[in-house]
Amino acid sequence: MDKIRIGIPRSIHYYYYGDLWINFFKKLDCDVIVSPRTNREIMEKGIQYANDEMCLSMKNLLGHISYLQGKCDYIIIPRIDNYGVQNQTCTNFLAIYDIVNNMFSQDILSYNIDVAHHQTEEKGFLEMGRKLGFTKKEIQRAYRDAKTFVQNKKQELIRKNIEKLNSEKEKVLLIGHPYNMYDDYIGRPIISFLEKLNVEVIYSDLFYSSITGPISKQLSRELYWKFNKESIGAIPVVQNKVDGIIFLSTFPCGPDSLVNELVMRKIHLPYINLILDDIDGRAGFETRLESFVDIMQERKRKHV
Amino acid sequence: MSKKTISFPHMGNYSIPVEYLLHHIVDANILIAPKISSRTIELGTKYSPEFVCTPFKYTLGTFIEALDMKADILIQAGGGCRYGYYSELQNQILEDLGYQFTYINLISQGKTDICKIYREFKKIDSHFHIIKALYYLFVTSKMVKYMDHVDDYIRMNIGFEIKKDSFIHANQLMLEDFKKAKGFFHLRHMYLKHFRKIKKIPIEKPSNCFKIGVIGELYTLMEPFANYDLEMILAKYGIEVKRYTNAHYLLFEKKKEVKKYLKYAREYIQYRMGADAADNIGRTKYLCTHDYDGIIHIKSSFCTPEIGAMPIINKICNQYDVPVLFFSFDANTSKVGIETRLEAFYDMIEMRRKK
Incomplete structure (x- = not known):
């Protein structure tokens, strides 16, 4: 029998679960196909499929799915409702499975995470494995192995990220969702430009979420989006150690539009708000970032 | 101590039941903010984040107008999407504008904290009584039900009325009477009376x-x-x-x-x-x-x-x-x-x- 081919779109969910999925399915002896890094072509495909008011990250995901269409047996798209009552996700995460299911004729492999109603990640993986015809034992072993591997890798990344705080260079905290920051079309150009300007970039998602989650209460008491909690929770942790903050969001991200506005009103560090859309205009960002770095350097010189 | 002034955002005709409820349960002035106009939306847009959804702008504009009219307590609810997070940001924006007020959020983090709301109302009015409040909450919920029921009927027939504006006029009369309701039975009596009248309005459908x-x-x-x-x-x-x-x-x-x-x-x-x-x-x-x-x-x-x-x-x-x-x-x-x-x-x- 041929191996089952699983397609993983290198977009939104990939940056939370990508490693876990790849390891899990490799352990179960499936073929894994990850879509290539985002390029202009994929983005344009996504824009074609998407509703014009959808956020850029959604368009990006749809582009990746359209790339994978026909190249694999299943495309994996989870539906994430919440990680507990006060740790919800953006409504796009709730709707994405149904949207994709209606738009594409491809078979979809999906699972539901709804911790408030006792639908945990492990249950989701079990469900998914059963659909592919594996036994409970096989699935559980593969899940556990994959999970351990991913946790170790994440800890290593977090350690490296925290180490950067001791650097002598100008340090800037980049606040945003991982699927925007690490995307080759959305966030990567900005990060590499900052590195070219000799700035140390600290990522908001690479902290222990057990710390950043609760500490975000200092900035916003009523926040109930898990991913936003974790990214703004990084501010109180590092605010004495960094020289500036960059808010990176895509147009028109629902949670970011409110949360970032609130946080900007409360912090006392230099900050810049970058909103990316599907119109190509990276030159404007470069000018803004250059002057932002100048401000940080000037401020540092005064304080020393 | 002088009486506090309470205000809340507008949505259609629902300011009537909300006013009714507040009027009966707390001893405070109730300020009905001016009807939403182009000025409201202008004010709201000016101080809102760029790509927030429009209800945020409308309610923020209403709050600014109410605060300009000397309101000192604002009430906002929350819901399932971004709406749940409105309150905290609106509170911050209005504080940054230099207004002095108390902000009561009925639903925070997707849940209604009854104890917290009770404490807030007790602060406004020390005679606030929970049993009385629950009774009027019940009456108000019925009022909303009746209003919506009549609205549904009007919506189906308003295009076919023979005399222009007769439905709107009858509906206005009913809402005016609802404001004076003494209790549930009085309310129901008025609803039946007015609904009968509205049903008799001649239509050509x-x-x-x-x-x-x-x-x-x-x-x-x-x-x-x-x-x-x-x-x-x-x-x-x-x-x-x-x-x-x-x-x-x-x-x-x-x-x-x-x-x-x-x-x-x-x-x-x-x-x-x-x-x-x-x-x-x-x-x-x-x-x-x-x-x-x-x-x-x-x-x-x-x-x-x-x-x-x-x-x-x-x-x-x-x-x-x-x-x-x-x-x-x-x-x-x-x-x-x-x-x-x-x-x-x-x-x-x-x-x-x-x-």
């Missing part, structure tokens, strides 16, 4: 009139200013309008209805999609299979749940061959543009009928 279902995001549906009096424009064309979303539905029926909708439209959706998106998909299927001539989907711009629902609604309408018109209202939308599009839509359904 052809049996095969055009029927249109209006679905979409809740605030834009319920606040006539936010949807540029869409329903009135439709009434002028002599169209029977069906709308599901009203305050009674959202407060009391939504929980069990959503499950029904999910089951009903299960070939299209499997999960809830946030706010009213899943409901609207279920309704679309219902409207498509029950001989409606068209569907109008309205939302404020950047309403994320509805944006997710739109491709699916489009697909259903394509399958059943029912025309659908999407509106996305912004602070800058012009009424003329909407009228033109509606006229074209009406012409189209008329032509389809003739075929």
Whole structure:
């Protein structure tokens, strides 16, 4: 029998679960196909499929799915409702499975995470494995192995990220969702430009979420989006150690539009708000970032 | 100590039951903010973040107008999507503008903390009594139910009235009387009396009139200013309008209805999609299979749940061959543009009928 081919779109969910999925399915002896890094072509495909008011990250995901269409047996798209009552996700995460299911004729492999109603990640993986015809034992072993591997890798990344705080260079905290920051079309150009300007970039998602989650209460008491909690929770942790903050969001991200506005009103560090859309205009960002770095350097010189 | 002044955002006619409730349970001045106007939306837009959904701008504008009229307590609720987070940011924005006020958020983090609300009201009025409050809460919920019931009837028939504005006039009279209700039985008596009168208003309704279902995001549906009096424009064309979303539905029926909708439209959706998106998909299927001539989907711009629902609604309408018109209202939308599009839509359904 041929191996089952699983397609993983290198977009939104990939940056939370990508490693876990790849390891899990490799352990179960499936073929894994990850879509290539985002390029202009994929983005344009996504824009074609998407509703014009959808956020850029959604368009990006749809582009990746359209790339994978026909190249694999299943495309994996989870539906994430919440990680507990006060740790919800953006409504796009709730709707994405149904949207994709209606738009594409491809078979979809999906699972539901709804911790408030006792639908945990492990249950989701079990469900998914059963659909592919594996036994409970096989699935559980593969899940556990994959999970351990991913946790170790994440800890290593977090350690490296925290180490950067001791650097002598100008340090800037980049606040945003991982699927925007690490995307080759959305966030990567900005990060590499900052590195070219000799700035140390600290990522908001690479902290222990057990710390950043609760500490975000200092900035916003009523926040109930898990991913936003974790990214703004990084501010109180590092605010004495960094020289500036960059808010990176895509147009028109629902949670970011409110949360970032609130946080900007409360912090006392230099900050810049970058909103990316599907119109190509990276030159404007470069000018803004250059002057932002100048401000940080000037401020540092005064304080020393 | 002088009396406090309470104010709250507008949504359609619902300021009447809210005023009724507050008037009976706390000893404070109740300020009805001026009706939403272009000034409100201007103020709201000026101080709002760039791409927030439009209800945020409307309510913020209303709050600023109320604070300018010396309100010192503001009440806001919360809901399933971004709406739940409105309160904290609005509070911060208004504080940054230099206003002095107390902000009461009825639903924080998706839950109603009754103890907290009780403490807040006790602070406003030391005679606040919980049993009395619960009784009037019950009366108010009934009032909302009656209002919505009458509204539904009016919506179906207002396009066919013989004497112009007779429905609106009768409805106004009823609402005026509702304000004076002494208790539940008094309220019910008045409701029955007025509803009987409204039913007697002469209409001239052809049996095969055009029927249109209006679905979409809740605030834009319920606040006539936010949807540029869409329903009135439709009434002028002599169209029977069906709308599901009203305050009674959202407060009391939504929980069990959503499950029904999910089951009903299960070939299209499997999960809830946030706010009213899943409901609207279920309704679309219902409207498509029950001989409606068209569907109008309205939302404020950047309403994320509805944006997710739109491709699916489009697909259903394509399958059943029912025309659908999407509106996305912004602070800058012009009424003329909407009228033109509606006229074209009406012409189209008329032509389809003739075929």
